[in-house]
Amino acid sequence: MTHTRYWVAGCAISLLCAGTLSMASAADPALEGAVRMAVSPQAQTWLADPAVVAAVKSQNARNAGIAQSKIDEMDNRWKAAAKAGGVNPAFDEVSSNAVSKQLKQVVAGSGGKIVEILLMDDHGLNVGQTAGTSDFWQGDEPKWQKVFTGNADLYMTDPEKDDKTGAMLTEASVPVLDPAGKQxxxxxxxVLDTAKLAR
Incomplete structure (x- = not known):
């Protein structure tokens, strides 16, 4: 769960652009198309950046064979620290690493179109992030499940108003691929500001 709360009303599956799009609602085809364009590999070249790919692959290797009990333990520590609002060494480590700094530059250079980026590994654990999160493990949430274990090449939520800025935001999740083998x-x-997307 990101710093901004999102509510997903339901889920519909449709085929689009030779891929599978999973989203909360297909009521706005123009928005759907704009989001797909905004998060495409052509628009977000950092998705294939060697440093980003290396960061994900490195964490995948470190966590190979990790038990679910260990994931739960790490996640629970993160959640407890986030809830208490105090020191969270695990969050500090992730948010200040090299790939997080790179992603923050992407957000800063997007002209307000991108509000937040969260990078996850093959278990759904945070690799890099540009904002706070209430948990470390996203593997039990649709944004990871629909894309990584499901068949969706894009998962997006219905736009929701941000309490702080008033902007209408949508989460758009896409796979990170190894350019070498395409796996x-x-x-x-x-997280995109829908008002700043070309329709």
Whole structure:
């Protein structure tokens, strides 16, 4: 769950652009198309950046064979620290690493179109992030499940108003691929300001 709360009303599956789009609602085809264009590999070249790919692959290797009990333990520690609002060494480590700094530059250079990026590994654990999150493990959430274990090449939520800025935001999750073998190695969730997308 990101710093901005999102509510997903339901889920519909449709085929689009030779891929599978999973989203909360297909009521606005123009928005759907604009989101797909905004998060495409052509628009978000950092998805294939060697440093981003290496960061995901490195964490995948470190966590190979990790037990679910260990994931739960790490996630629970993160959640407890986030809820208490105090020191969270695990969050600090992720948010200040090299790939997080790179992603923050992507957000800063997007002209307000991208509000947040969360990069996840093949277990749904945070690899890099540009904002706070209430949890470390996203593997039990649709933004990771629909893309990594499901068949969706894009998962997006219905737009929801941000309490702080008033902007209408949508989460768009896409696979992170290893350019060499094209296999799926992780998921990137990109929060977009829908008012700044070309329709």
């Amino acid at each position: 799926k190695i992780g998921v990137a969730m990109i």
